Amino acid sequence: MTETLSPDTGASTAPASGRRPPLRFARFRDLALVPAIVILLVVGALLDPTFLTTGNLLGVLQQQSALSLLVLAEAMILITGKFDLSLESTIGFAPVLAIALVVPTSAHGLGTEWAAWLAVPLCLLTGALIGAFNGLLILKFQLSAFIVTLGMLITVRGLHEGVSGGNSLFQIPQSFMFLGFETWLGLPLSVWISLALFVVGMVVLSYFRQGRSLYAVGGNVDAAKAAGIRTNKVIWTVLIIGGVLAALAGMLETGRLGAIGANLGDGMIFDVFAAAVIGGISLNGGKGTLFGALCGVLVLGLILNILRLTAVDGHWFNAIKGVIILLALVLSRLTTGKAQE
Amino acid sequence: MVPVRSSIKTVATVATVVLAAAACGQQSGGGTADGNAKVGVDFPRADSDFWNSYIKYVPQFGKELDVNLMPSTNSQNKVENLVANVQTLQGQGAKAIVMAPQDTGAIATTLQRLEQQKIPVVTVDTRPDSGKVYMVVRADNKAYGEKACKFLGEKLGKKGKVVEFQGALSSVNGRDRSEAFAKCMKDNYPEITVFEEPTDWEGSKAASALQTRLNQHPDIKGIYMQAGGVFLAPTLQVLRSTNHLLPAGDPNHIAIVSNDGIPQEFEAIRKGEIDATVSQPADLYAKWALFYAKAALEGKTFKPGPTDHESTIVDVGNGNLEDQLPAPLVTKDNVDDKALWGNQIGK
Numbered sequence: 001m002t003e004t005l006s007p008d009t010g011a012s013t014a015p016a017s018g019r020r021p022p023l024r025f026a027r028f029r030d031l032a033l034v035p036a037i038v039i040l041l042v043v044g045a046l047l048d049p050t051f052l053t054t055g056n057l058l059g060v061l062q063q064q065s066a067l068s069l070l071v072l073a074e075a076m077i078l079i080t081g082k083f084d085l086s087l088e089s090t091i092g093f094a095p096v097l098a099i100a101l102v103v104p105t106s107a108h109g110l111g112t113e114w115a116a117w118l119a120v121p122l123c124l125l126t127g128a129l130i131g132a133f134n135g136l137l138i139l140k141f142q143l144s145a146f147i148v149t150l151g152m153l154i155t156v157r158g159l160h161e162g163v164s165g166g167n168s169l170f171q172i173p174q175s176f177m178f179l180g181f182e183t184w185l186g187l188p189l190s191v192w193i194s195l196a197l198f199v200v201g202m203v204v205l206s207y208f209r210q211g212r213s214l215y216a217v218g219g220n221v222d223a224a225k226a227a228g229i230r231t232n233k234v235i236w237t238v239l240i241i242g243g244v245l246a247a248l249a250g251m252l253e254t255g256r257l258g259a260i261g262a263n264l265g266d267g268m269i270f271d272v273f274a275a276a277v278i279g280g281i282s283l284n285g286g287k288g289t290l291f292g293a294l295c296g297v298l299v300l301g302l303i304l305n306i307l308r309l310t311a312v313d314g315h316w317f318n319a320i321k322g323v324i325i326l327l328a329l330v331l332s333r334l335t336t337g338k339a340q341e
Numbered sequence: 342m343v344p345v346r347s348s349i350k351t352v353a354t355v356a357t358v359v360l361a362a363a364a365c366g367q368q369s370g371g372g373t374a375d376g377n378a379k380v381g382v383d384f385p386r387a388d389s390d391f392w393n394s395y396i397k398y399v400p401q402f403g404k405e406l407d408v409n410l411m412p413s414t415n416s417q418n419k420v421e422n423l424v425a426n427v428q429t430l431q432g433q434g435a436k437a438i439v440m441a442p443q444d445t446g447a448i449a450t451t452l453q454r455l456e457q458q459k460i461p462v463v464t465v466d467t468r469p470d471s472g473k474v475y476m477v478v479r480a481d482n483k484a485y486g487e488k489a490c491k492f493l494g495e496k497l498g499k500k501g502k503v504v505e506f507q508g509a510l511s512s513v514n515g516r517d518r519s520e521a522f523a524k525c526m527k528d529n530y531p532e533i534t535v536f537e538e539p540t541d542w543e544g545s546k547a548a549s550a551l552q553t554r555l556n557q558h559p560d561i562k563g564i565y566m567q568a569g570g571v572f573l574a575p576t577l578q579v580l581r582s583t584n585h586l587l588p589a590g591d592p593n594h595i596a597i598v599s600n601d602g603i604p605q606e607f608e609a610i611r612k613g614e615i616d617a618t619v620s621q622p623a624d625l626y627a628k629w630a631l632f633y634a635k636a637a638l639e640g641k642t643f644k645p646g647p648t649d650h651e652s653t654i655v656d657v658g659n660g661n662l663e664d665q666l667p668a669p670l671v672t673k674d675n676v677d678d679k680a681l682w683g684n685q686i687g688k
Contacts, residue, residue, distance in 0.1 A: 050557040059556055063549040166387040168544075168570055170605050181582060253545065258581075259574030261544045262388035308553045314510055314539030 032280055032332040033295035039331070040302040048309040056305070058187065062256065064301035065190035066091065066180075068294065069249035070268065071275045072194070072201055073242035075293040078276060079205070080238045081218035081285025082138065083145040085269055087246040089156035090130050092264035094247035095254045096164050098123035099172060107171035108164060116173035123176075123247050130156060131243025135236040153269070161262055169260045179248075180255015190252040197245070201290045214238060219286030275300050278328050299328050376639040378437065380631065381411045381430030385441040385466070386418040389542075390570035390603045391623055394686060395465075398627035408631045411435055420444040424451050431460065437475075437634040441465040445513050448472065461637035465630045467513055474661050476633040476643065478626060480668035482514045485567075485619045486521030488670050489598040490529070492617050493563045496596045500532040501562040504554050506540050506547045506576075508567045515542070518567045518600065533563075542568060548575035555583055562595060569599035569606040569618055577614055588613035589673070602671060602683045610676045617672045624682040625650075625666045633664070 044051035051057075070087050077084045098119045103109035114122075130152065137148045182189045204211035216224040217231045224231050254260050279296025281288030303324045312320055380403075384396050396413075403410040411433060414426035423442055430438060438460060442448040445467050452472030455462055461475035468477045493503055505522060508515025519537065526535050536558075538550035547566070555561060566572035580586035580595065587594045590613065599606050602620025609615045629650070636643075645656045648664065657663045671681060678684065 048557065053556060056553065056556040059549075059552045063552065161387055166393050167390055168574065170574055181578070183582075256578065257544050257548055257575040258578030259544070261571050263543060263571075264545070266543070304549070305553055308538070308550055309557055311536055314507055314537055317539050 032335055033278065033292065033299055033328070035335050036299055036328045036331045037295060037302065040299065040306065044302060044306045044309070047306060051306065051309060056309075058191070060298075060301045060305045061191045062188040063304075064297050065188070065194040066249040066253040066256070067268065067271055067275065067300070068194045068297045069197065069245045069252070070272045071279070071293050071297050072198060072290065073245040074272050075276050075279070075281045075288065075290055076201065076205070076214060076238050077242050078281050078283060078285060079214045079218045079288060080235050081221065082235055082239070083149055084131075084134060084239065084242050085146070085149040086130065086134060086152035086156055087242060087272065088265045088267070088269040089153050089160065090127050090243055090246035090265075091250040091253065091268065092260065092266070093156045093160040093163070093250075094123045094126040094130070094243075095176070095250040095264075096160050096169060096260050097126050099169050099176065099254075099260065100163050102173065103169070103171050108167045108169055110163065117175055119173055119176045120251065123251055124244050127243035127245070127247025127250075128240050129243070130246075131240040132236070134243070135239040138239070139232050139236060157266070160264075164260070164262055166262050168262060170258075172254060172259065176251060177255035177258065180252040181258075182255075190256065193248070193252070198290055198294050205290060210234075215286055217285075271300060274325055278325065278332060280332070300325070303328075375436070376635055377409050378638050379409050379411050379433075379435050380437045380439065380634045380638070381427070381433070381435030382413040382439040382630075383423055383426045383430065383441070384413055384415045385423075385443050387415055388418075389568070390605075391568070391601050391621060394603070394623040394682065395626055397686070398624050398682075399631065402624075402628045402631050406628070406631050406635060408635050410631075416440075418443055420447040423448065427451055427455070431455075431458075435460070437461045437463070437638050439463045439465060439630045439634050442467055442469060443512060446470045461634070463630050463633045463637070465626050468657060468661070468663060471659065473659065475637045477657065477661060477663035478629045478633065478666065479663065480621055480666045482517035483521035484668060485600050485621070486518040486523075487525045488619050488668075489518075489565045489600065489617075490522045490525035492598050492670065492672075493565060493596055494526070494530040494533060496616065497530075497533060497562050499530050502534045502536070502558050502560060503563040503565060504536045504538060504551060504561055506538050506550070506564070506566040506568075506572050509541045510539060512542075515567060522565060536561075540572070542571050544571045544575040547572045548579050551576060551579045552583070555579070555585065564595060564597045566597070566599045569601035569603055573599060573603075573605055573609060573615070577609065586614060589616055602681060604683045604686065607671065607676050607681070607683050610671065610673055613673070617670055620669050620671050620681050620683060622666050622668060622682060624685070629664060629666065 070091060073087055074084060100110045101112050101122060102114050102116050102119045104113055105111045134149055134152055137143050138145045179193060180190050184192060205214060213229045213234050216227065216229055217234050221231050253264060275296035276293050277283065278299060280292035303321060307317060307320060382399055384392065386392050399413065400410065411430060414430060416423035416426050420442060423440060427438055427440065438455060440462065442464060448469050449472045452462060452469055452474060456473045463476050463478060464474050466479050468479065507519045510516055523535065526533055536554055538547065540546040564576060566576060577586060585595055597615035599615060599618040600621060602618050606615065606618045610618065643654055643662055645654050645662065647653050652664055652666045654662050654664050
């Protein structure tokens, strides 16, 4: 059973130079959620004939694409042993600021009316800056990541309300909505984007020195330092990438919804953590894989879809959703036999 | 019977507040028949298009009606903030309070305290479950649900499938609209199937629900959204991406009724993308709330019955009066009416 031992155990497993482990996409631990997904697919198919149609399943993927990017970001940050709660505010604020800078004041803009094509880079830049600022407080001021990003969650949410004046922004440039709205080869672009980014993430985290160093830092910072890894640089980079991914998720969501509401992203961080943790990402850092996190996103999406198709009474919706998430956790614990962290 | 201990506590609170007011150097007269005394306004939230319009109208009508307005507070949709804000306003010398408690139960003790101190309260948009208020200013949210139901029912020829985006079920207005819509559908149009989608007022949840439902039932013919501000753009975007966005008049057009009456909804009605909305009178809310606050300070009293502004004052029990403002249904026929507040702002 060497497979179960392999790359998940942190610092000791940075690959020896020259010899890379053979390509194995789904390792044992990663497959923990596959039984849960299969069961959900079977249950869904039995409950409603529409469930297994491509239209419906593509809908699930599209609806989960923004969440999946947040989970990708959070998974990498958790693997590095840090926390970022502010992602749920970044997903709303980054697009709001970018749009407010380009639209006229009559559409609740800030009056700058910059060129419309600037909206996309501005949005991504905002995400990067929020990530960088988190990094500054966590690394240079040596503050707890949990509290720093909790403070940022509140601050950035407040900035969102302040900049938008609490209004929904309706007038969005077409270029900004392109990624979230268009389809390519029958699949929504947003699904392509999140799949592509997950594949890149999986490859980098499994086969590249830079990616492996995330596990090293998260598993044992001191050992990582001793091994010559510039740990602060790794953490900072991951936080910035996290902010950019959240901003990108905000763009996808804006394209899907056609406007930015004042509560976009509010409460989303709970789903992000639920998906990451049922996907096998450890809250203590150094463990878990992106494939697992992706499975977590799918599980959540399928649960929501089945509840919607069966038109569960609104008063009980959240209770049932919560119980099914707990069941998925138990199932993944039983199928792998490993203690959850 | 009020237990002794709690009345001692109340006396203590009163004393503290009086001391606080005196300490701040505010004039502390009895406040009878002084139309110029200070009026404190608390706004319920800052993140909805409807309430933002209300927030804009308050100072405007304050000037028009010559009300001595204090700087307003905002309780961010939380009743504990509202309680604290009211205390602050009182401390700053407010002699009348205008508030819009979104939690109609938990405000009871605050109302009791204000009554003991002879500070009249006008509530906007919601009617408190218990406690004394001078006047409730609101449009009947149950009527929103009913108007939407009747419009869709007739439009669809009394049969077919309808999707309903419910607001947060924990909010009284969301609940009122949902219950009235459900009851009206059941009583009048039993052949219409209603899919109730809980959304917590979130556009993202509404979009996902609609996409799923359209896959499941491609023959959906009607949509009722309980708040245009949050649901309009996501709904249109989903219909656009699934090729369901057809102008009114097309045989496959999906009939859409909304609530709120913001300018974007009017725009969509003109384009034929949606069919109707119920205009919730943000301007009248602000105007009549301040009117009654001033009237209370001047010592006026009101009786149930029709008013001079096309509304009716009704006795809602508890000795409380409610001025039920009209909330007109806006369709293509009257969408350009200048009197609608949605046509007055942003121009």
